[in-house]
Amino acid sequence: MSIKFFVFCFFSLSVCAQFDYGIFENENVTLPYRIIIPKNYSPAKSYPILIFLHGSGERGDDNESQLIHGSEIIGSDNFQKLYNSFVVFPQCGSNDYWANVPFWKKTNKERFVFSKELSKNNMLTAVLGLIENLESKYSIDSSRRYLGGLSMGGMGTIELIAQKPNFFAAAFAICGGGHVSWSSKIKNTPLWLLHGTEDDVVNVKFSKKLARRLIRLNSDTKLTLYSKTKHNSWSLAFKESELFPWLFSK
Helix, strand or coil: CEEEEECCCCCCHHHHCCCEEEEEEECCEEEEEEEECCCCCCCCCCEEEEEEECCHHHCCCCCCHHHCCCHHHHCCHHHHHHHCCEEEEECCCCCCCCCCCCECCCCCCCCECCCCCCCCCHHHHHHHHHHHHHHHHCCEEEEEEEEEEECHHHHHHHHHHHHCCCCCCEEEEECCCCCHHHHHHHCCCCEEEEEECCCCCCCCHHHHHHHHHHHHCCCCEEEEEECCCCCCCHHHHCCCCCHHHHHHCC
């Protein structure tokens, strides 16, 4: 297990000033990531950490593309003034996936089919390894780990909190999905699901079914649906004024 750390300049100068560049290696998986270290970091204090999982279109190894969506909000000075937290954007490899879900390209089949089984996912295992590594180096509050993602990353978010019950303080998943049978493992993790009603990539039924089951289990679950919105529901989700106050209140 090893970690490399550099400073790297991103295409947006305002975001570049915030994010440093790192590479984490674990179990033959190389995981590029971008990180914000809280300003005036002091090991005498304890800080929350937010991990964000990008969508499938941002996969690769350039350690830049994963910042395309969300970083302008989560990577802003204002965000740090409000939450003073570690923010990490790992990047999934081009031939990998944040979730264990078959993808059918034929239009006459359900595009995603989630399994009841929670199998090991090397990329999610690497994300957990990265969190462990960062917590060994910095003063991070293990009771204030937060997770979020969109599309493929939304699926990975749901799968990871199912694999690691009680590990994260709260999570949000934008246009993601998971199997409803995971609800008993997810129920103790506050979860906000956000989805477009006209999503033509990841069917909104996945978020609706999961939310219904979790609410029946008295879980701290929120569901926000955007009418007449297709797959790019993240453009509205990141404008939710209560999303991050809710997340960091947990």
